[in-house]
Amino acid sequence: MKKVNSKTTSGRMAEGVLAGERRALARAITLIESTRRDHRSEADVLLEQILPHSGKSIRIGISGVPGVGKSTFIEAFGMHLIKAGHRVAVLAIDPSSQRTGGSILGDKTRMELLSRQQSAFIRPSPAGKTLGGVARRTREAMLLCEAAGFDVILVETVGVGQSETAVSEMVDMFLLLLLPGGGDELQGIKKGIMELADMVVVNKADGDLIPAANRAAAEYHAALGLMRPSSPNWKPAVKKCSALQEEGIAEIWEAIGRFREKLWESGEIPQKRAQQAKAWMWNEIRETLVIAFREDPQVAAALHQMESGVIEGQLAPASAANRLLNLFLKPS
Template identity: 55%
Template sequence: MEQTANPISLDTATQRLAEGVLAGRRRALSKAITLVENTREDRRRQANQLVSYLLPRSGTATRIGISGTPGVGKSTFIEAFGLFLIERGLRVAVLAVDPSSKISGGSILGDKVRMEQLARRNEAFIRPSPSAGTLGGVTRRTRETMMLCEAAGFDVILIETVGVGQSETAVADMVDFFTVLLLPNAGDEIQGIKKGIIEVADLLVINKADGEFRDAAKRARRHYANAVNLFRPKNPHWKTPVVCASGLGGEGIDTVWESAGKHRALLEEHGLFEKLRRQQRQRWFQQALEDSLLERFQAHPEVARKLPELRNAIGQGQMSPHHAAANLIGLFMGDPQQN
């Protein structure tokens, strides 16, 4: 991203934090991420200023999303991939999203345990964050966290998504290369395809393709390769490859990185890479706008007072959801005609 004079003025504490991030200090980066995840209004304003200040110093890293159903071996694969990249002189940040419980609201946040070898490397930074019920397989502040890691000098950002449901394809809107991991022995591979995810994937990886599963993985690769031909590619210049790999044994990891490099080179050749980055920033803005409006709406005192009553009315079948929504919007806008 082109460097320009930064018009953002920071207070002393935020300026010191920004300088720590730019110097690549891990403690400062962790504090900055905690700040952007904070929901307090004063902290949110401070976080917005910090992100805007650091934004011109970001944008150079390769952003890779890694998705797949629970049990496919995402953490093992990411650890092997991260160690592979470090051996090639790259610094790697892993943003690992843990699913939050709908009952308690808590999450395990155990990725540093699952990626023990990678966590010990100075060239790696692993940040587990709770999804807090956010759709899309990512947290509400994943984009900000990714940008902070780029400003801290990391060359590759790996986003490990929750791995539940087709709404997870939202991660494809914030990365350059979207990889989907698949199991080699999932039964009828073609019937099991999630069309929404497959259509936005830039690479399909049959993971755990070693030992007794090696032959099954080769069969699955052929099935998926044939299935990919049935879908319209999201990029007319790129046909989604299907490869076999093993996070445990390390086989095929180099092919994954080679595919990411070829994909980026192709985008740049056709003038599509900067267009992709502009689209990512526009989607970031759209999501931030929707989140801010929803927060202000729910914090409105009249809306907060009326909301439980309308929820009950809907649950009892006494009012349609659209009627209730119009009622609340009328309160929010101060327009009695909406009620």
């Protein structure tokens, strides 16, 4: 196993992360989220040092329609796991402030009880300009949290949309939270998002909503039965819970345990993670090339004129793109 060089800044930070120091973990995530070139170089070294110590968690993506109670569910779920001896990291992808670029939802205030636990770590990350609102560095933050000893990683998305696809491609299991609305709500959910779900959870199944929750669960189960499962080793499950009353949480965790056991034994999770890592590499190449393209002096000088030509209909988009690419690729 690769040793950590404690004489370098990244080495000292890696030592702190591996020792489970929360402050070191927070600083490490801040480093990998930085857009400064020198910080990026340090982050790359840091990630190489902690990589052999990562990969031992279960990675779960959690999404749901607005008002479904994601924060309440995550807090109840996280507290249940902590009581069972687990360490839980929550990476919540927030919408970005247009003014500062920072997170605006304040997840620690939404999960006040969980945030006070020593066995929990909550990190809101601004979504920035990445497609679908998914933080570009969330994958790297997962690796850091795993290296710090957190064995359950929860990635919460901003809502039902493009971000769900991106999150499903970085986790082991995708959990979709829904309300006891049944068929009416199903009409407002894209089929593609239902197809991503390894588990559907009907939340707020308490009080007067219990009959509606039972009907909704049956309708969701029927809808999933018409879809082709993403895994040959797992049929998407439908569960009910009341996060507010902390009911049904244990059954959800038991089902997640069965999911993990089946897919680990079949080799599907290791294979899936390998494919995710490959896709992650190519995504980094694309992102880095776009940044380098925009920062090129010749491209920057011509970009406004080209954009104006396309907007005014004087220049075909493909022609503008080719001219800019030729400027970028032209030897200086």
